[in-house]
Amino acid sequence: MRQFIKYLFLFFVTISSAQREFHVFPIDGNQIKGSISGDGSIDNPWDLETALSQSSERVNGGDIIWLHKGIYDGNYESTIKSTIEGKYITVSAYKDHKVIINGNVADNKPYVLEVSGDRVVFKNIEVTYLGNFPRQKSNKSFRAVTGINHIVGEDCKFQNIVIHNIPGSGIGSWKATGGTVIEDCIIYNNGYLGDRGQGVGIYVQNESEKYRIIKNNIIFNNYYKGVEIWSATTGTNREFVKNVIFTDNVVFNNGSPSGKPWANLIIASGDAKGVNIAKNINVLNNVFYHNTDFNDYKNFGYGNSITLGYTPKALVENISLLDNIIIGRNNALNLMHIRSAEFRNNLVYSGYVHFDKSSLTALETGNLNFNNNKFYTRKLNGFRILNHKDYNLSQWQNTFNVDKNSEWKQLKYFDINPVLKIQKLSSIPNQFNLALLEKNGNDVTVDFSNYNIKKGTSYKIYDLENRNTVVKSGTISNDKKIIFPMNLKAFEKPLHNNIATKSYENFGVYRIVFEEDAKKQNIFKRFFGWLF
Numbered sequence: 001m002r003q004f005i006k007y008l009f010l011f012f013v014t015i016s017s018a019q020r021e022f023h024v025f026p027i028d029g030n031q032i033k034g035s036i037s038g039d040g041s042i043d044n045p046w047d048l049e050t051a052l053s054q055s056s057e058r059v060n061g062g063d064i065i066w067l068h069k070g071i072y073d074g075n076y077e078s079t080i081k082s083t084i085e086g087k088y089i090t091v092s093a094y095k096d097h098k099v100i101i102n103g104n105v106a107d108n109k110p111y112v113l114e115v116s117g118d119r120v121v122f123k124n125i126e127v128t129y130l131g132n133f134p135r136q137k138s139n140k141s142f143r144a145v146t147g148i149n150h151i152v153g154e155d156c157k158f159q160n161i162v163i164h165n166i167p168g169s170g171i172g173s174w175k176a177t178g179g180t181v182i183e184d185c186i187i188y189n190n191g192y193l194g195d196r197g198q199g200v201g202i203y204v205q206n207e208s209e210k211y212r213i214i215k216n217n218i219i220f221n222n223y224y225k226g227v228e229i230w231s232a233t234t235g236t237n238r239e240f241v242k243n244v245i246f247t248d249n250v251v252f253n254n255g256s257p258s259g260k261p262w263a264n265l266i267i268a269s270g271d272a273k274g275v276n277i278a279k280n281i282n283v284l285n286n287v288f289y290h291n292t293d294f295n296d297y298k299n300f301g302y303g304n305s306i307t308l309g310y311t312p313k314a315l316v317e318n319i320s321l322l323d324n325i326i327i328g329r330n331n332a333l334n335l336m337h338i339r340s341a342e343f344r345n346n347l348v349y350s351g352y353v354h355f356d357k358s359s360l361t362a363l364e365t366g367n368l369n370f371n372n373n374k375f376y377t378r379k380l381n382g383f384r385i386l387n388h389k390d391y392n393l394s395q396w397q398n399t400f401n402v403d404k405n406s407e408w409k410q411l412k413y414f415d416i417n418p419v420l421k422i423q424k425l426s427s428i429p430n431q432f433n434l435a436l437l438e439k440n441g442n443d444v445t446v447d448f449s450n451y452n453i454k455k456g457t458s459y460k461i462y463d464l465e466n467r468n469t470v471v472k473s474g475t476i477s478n479d480k481k482i483i484f485p486m487n488l489k490a491f492e493k494p495l496h497n498n499i500a501t502k503s504y505e506n507f508g509v510y511r512i513v514f515e516e517d518a519k520k521q522n523i524f525k526r527f528f529g530w531l532f
Contacts, residue, residue, distance in 0.1 A: 020063045023094070024051045026070035040065075048101075052078040052091070061087025061119060069097035071130070075109035076101065081117030081153065088157070089117075093124040103145060103166070104129040111149035112166065115156065122148075123159040123427055128166065135167050135497070137194035144168040144199075147190060154208060155179040159427035162467070165496060166190040170201045170222065175240035178208020183215040184425045184433075186464060189257065189496050191223020197258025200225045201251075207240035211280075216248045216423045218433060218464050218509055219264075221500055226254035226264040229281060230310075234272045241269050241278040248423050250435045250509050251305075252289040257500040261303045261329070264288045267319060268310035268337070277339075278309075279317040283324060287420050287435045290328040291504050292349065294439035297412040299351050299378050303329030309337025312358035321346060325420055327437075330378075338362050342369035349376045349414055352384040360385065363400045370402040376414045418444045424451065430514040433464075434484070441486050441505035449480040453514055462511045465502055466493050476514070484510060 022040035025032045027047045034047035040054075051065050059065065061084030082089050093099040103112030112127050127147045134142040147166040150156065150173040163170040163185065170190040173180055182202065191199025201219040204227070206212050219226045227249075231241050246265070255262030265288060267278050283306075290303035305328040309316050319341040326333050330351030335343070338359045353375060355363075362368045375382060381390035391399065393408035420435040432451075436444045453476055461472040461484060471491050476482060487505050495502060503509070 020059075022046065022051065022059065022063065022065045023068060024048050024065060025068045026072050032068070048072045048076055049074065052076055052080055054080055056081055056083045059089055060084055061089060064090045064092065066092065066094040067097070067099045067125065068094050069099060071100045071102050073102045073105050075103055075105065075107045075112055075114075077114045077116075078120065079117055080120055082119035084119075088119045088121045090121045090123065092121070098126070099124070100126045100128060100130070102128060102130045103147070104131050104133050108143070110144065110168075111146045113147070114149045114151060116152040117156075118153045119155045120153065121157040121159065122161060123157070124161075126162040126164075128162070128164050133167060135192040137192060137198070142167070142192070144192065146170075146172050148172070150174065150177050150180065152176040154210065157181045157183070158185060160184045160425065162186045164189045166199070167192045168199045169203050170199075170219075172203045173205070173212070175205040175207040178206050178212060178243070179210035181213045181215065182217060183213065184427045185217045186467060187217060187219045188221045189500075191257065193223065193258055197223035197255055197260065197262060199223045200228050201254065202227045204229050204244060205231055205240050206243050207238060209243060211243045211245050214244065214246045214249065216425065216433060217250075219249060219251045220253050220465070220509070221256050221495070222254045223258045224255065225262045225266055226251040227266070229265070229267045229278060230269065231276055232270045233276065234270060236271070237273070237275050239276050239279070241276060242280045244281045245284070246282065246286065247284040248286065248421070250287045250289075250421060250433065252287070252507070252509065253291060253501065253503055256291075257495075257497055259499045261290045263304045263307045263334075264290070265305070266307045266310070267316055268307065269314040269316075270310050271314045272311065274313045274315075277314045277317055278319070281316075281318075282320045283322070284320070285323045285421075287325045288327065288332075289325075289435075289437070289503070289507055290332070291501060291507075292327055292329060293504070294411075294414055294506060297378070297410070299329055299411050301329040303332060304334055305332045307334040307336060308341065309335075309356070309358070312337050312356065315339035315358060315362075316341065325416075326350070335359065338368065340367040343373065344369065345372045347374045347416065349411065350382075351378045352382055352390075353377065355383070355385045357385060357388050360388070363402070366401065368400070368402060371405050373403060373406040375406065375408045376411050377408070378411055380410070382408060414439065419446055422446065422448075422451075430516070432512050434510045434512060436484055436486065436508045436510070437506060438486055439506050443486050444484045445481050446484055447481050448476065453480060454516070455480075458515050460513045460515070462513070463488050463491060464509045464511055466491060467511070469493070471510075482512070484508065
């Protein structure tokens with residue numbers, strides 16, 4: 001035992017000597033105030049602007065900048081960077097403090113937080129606009145702003161960040177930001193009204209050979225599209241819409257605040273020269289949904305969940321869509337301008353599956369690998385090549401030698417396991433995102449037997465469309481099963497404008513938080529769990 005304590009002591013001496021901690025408080029903190037003249041200590045802390053502008057001689061890889069509770073008013077630019085390969089600077093809320101960066105200030109900067117610097121982790125914060133502000137482009141005082149504008153810096157991470165109510169896009173992560181990870185975030189209600197809804201949840205590009213990862217985010221109710229892996233730029237003669245892994249996300253009802261459903265995800269390029277094409281993009285294990293009445297078997301109306309391709313001059317290439325749930329209305333799935341793609345193990349609920357004639361060559365030459373899918377469409381001939389021909393499943397299989405092991409049924413026979421997704425957060429212990437669908441709006445029983453949760457552990461369930469409201473709490477029983485309520489009208493709060501629509505009672509997205517009694521926790525985890 002003494003030997004163990006000796007090694008443990010040496011371990012913590014090593015860790016403490018390598019890792020430095022700095023502290024930040026709001027400049028108008030009630031007791032402790034951050035300032036430009038601080039040294040980053042707990043007794044003489046920095047303000048946020050000062051902390052985010054430190055040189056790598058002062059703050060570098062392995063260091064932590066703790067943000068203490070409060071509202072940080074301003075538009076901030078982060079230029080900190082780690083010069084140590086494999087080590088990150090972490091900027092995080094301190095313990096369980098609520099940290100809000102509020103961009104609604106008298107400033108002309110087009111961002112709330114702009115990031116440029118390698119190997120920096122931002123986590124456990126909220127980025128938003130507080131108070132009143134215009135969201136009509138025609139308003140003279142309107143200003144379009146991006147919540148987090150990640151302009152340069154590779155291998156960064158954005159974890160467990162809530163980005164909402166921004167009069168523009170939630171997060172833009174641009175071409176010179178390869179290797180970046182965006183995970184466990186909640187991104188909603190971002191955008192404004194112009195001639196249409198504008199502002200997306202995530203806008204992402206990448207010119208690096210490093211793959212960027214977008215994982216386990218909840219993205220909904222943005223004024224325009226949910227996620228754009230895209231570039232409208234033409235004539236650059238460079239490729240920068242490539243090498244992206246989009247996995248385990250739930251993306252739904254985007255466009256709702258502007259009064260029209262827009263694509264939950266688009267992968268495309270508008271390059272008329274066909275050089276900067278979207279390529280090498282994997283879409284894996286996601287849930288895409290637009291409000292759908294499963295008792296209306298006609299399923300008319302616009303409600304696009306996925307679009308591939310924008311112009312036949314820039315056909316997308318090497319796109320993988322595997323194990324996704326894709327639900328919408330007439331045009332839920334638009335597989336338009338494609339040179340090569342694989343589409344396997346997906347479930348699709350749509351009026352039709354739409355293709356453009358520009359994808360015919362890929363179909364005829366075997367560059368579209370479609371198989372093991374489940375399709376539910378309104379018409380018997382549910383596979384439509386626009387301005388060309390509609391096919392039933394048998395014709396589709398025999399004409400193009402695709403979907404040999406796939407199934408097709410009409411909408412009225414739609415059936416699905418109501419537990420669409422359970423995804424544990426990687427950045428926070430004992431928390432899970434869930435997406436549930438029960439087409440008649442009945443409550444859903446979820447089994448947590450596979451997640452090593454002890455009997456008697458307490459839990460709280462939050463509806464992520466009203467994310468601060470607990471819709472149910474209790475303790476988990478011996479069978480590890482919890483009933484989730486689907487009819488949440490009793491808990492609903494008004495949405496942020498009178499156009500936005502909450503998801504129907506048949507669909508719900510939740511966060512469940514398990515909380516063990518602190519007295520029963522292992523002492524080692526209680527005191528040193530922050531290291532892991």
